Amino acid sequence: MMTEQNHKIEKIFDEWKVAIIIASIGRRNEIEQLLPHLFSQTLPPWKVILSVEKNDDIPDGIPSAVEIIKGPRGLTAQRNRGLESVINNCDVIVFYDDDFIPARNSIAEIVKIFEKYPEIVASTGLVLADGVKKGGIEYDVSVDIVNNQSISNPPENIRDIDSLYGCNMALRAKAVGAIRFDETLPLYGWQEDVDFAGQLLVKGRIVSADTFQGVHRGVNKGRTPGAKLGYAQVVNPLYLFKKGTMRWKKALILVLKNIIANHMRLIWEEPFIDRRGRAKGNWIGLWHILTGSSDPRRINQIK
Incomplete structure (x- = not known):
């Protein structure tokens, strides 16, 4: 019934x-x-x-x-x-x-x-x-x-x-x-x-x-490799700020938060997170920003 x-x-x-x-x-x-x-x-x-x-x-x-x-x-x-x-x-x-x-x-x-x-x-x-x-x-x-x-x-x-x-x-x-x-x-x-x-x-x-x-569940299988994700952590917020869908303050905090977390965790790296790869990607992203060549699509070039 x-x-x-x-x-x-x-x-x-x-x-x-x-x-x-x-x-x-x-x-x-x-x-x-x-x-x-x-x-x-x-x-x-x-x-x-x-x-x-x-x-x-x-x-x-x-x-x-x-x-x-x-x-x-x-x-x-x-x-x-x-x-x-x-x-x-x-x-x-x-x-x-x-x-x-x-x-x-x-x-x-x-x-x-x-x-x-x-x-x-x-x-x-x-x-x-x-x-x-x-x-x-x-x-x-x-x-x-x-x-x-x-x-x-x-x-x-x-x-x-x-x-x-x-x-x-x-x-x-x-x-x-x-x-x-x-x-x-x-x-x-x-x-x-x-x-x-x-x-x-x-x-x-x-x-x-x-x-x-x-x-x-946060399954690790199939996720973006560390260096590629690290690049996106720096470049994507800047791209979205320029596009107008993310406020500059939020973009800046997001970038700094991830850079600091990745580098601090290098001392005691979690077994399920590639902090070294992410830190490497962060630095590549920062270099691309400083040289005016940053583009989210360049993530495909990151090794």
């Missing part, structure tokens, strides 16, 4: 089309682990898009309901291909990283936010734990955290922000319109979510909400 709550969810589903886009490279196992959490949502997604480079990125036995889009690698390009495929036919677009595990009520809670607050154009959810900061979180541990810490009727606790966290963000499709991720930021596209938010902010409110939750 359908409860009153389930009836409300069903009614919302009839009116809202939610597309989930996952951009992935070389993480077949993580995709295989993520998909059941998408198809067991209390409010099922209208469409699930997997944007990859080649067949080797796709796990065996993938559900037929998953739409596969293939093209050249690069987070921004892969996300844009996903956007192009659904932007004119859905109401909400959700981006999850391939190593993110959402709570079962996440999609329903996302829709509730956009339905209740028409002025909100984008939202980032609550990350219960982030493995990026601790060398990764095992899948079983992530599931336990989601099951034990997420709650079925969480308080909204909505806060206005000026950026998004790309591992767990939702966008109002109508507000996105012609806005796309900047493909000048190649590979992992460091700060691409901040840049996208900077473009979207003129359309309405961007918020952080505790209502949709999950765990970012």
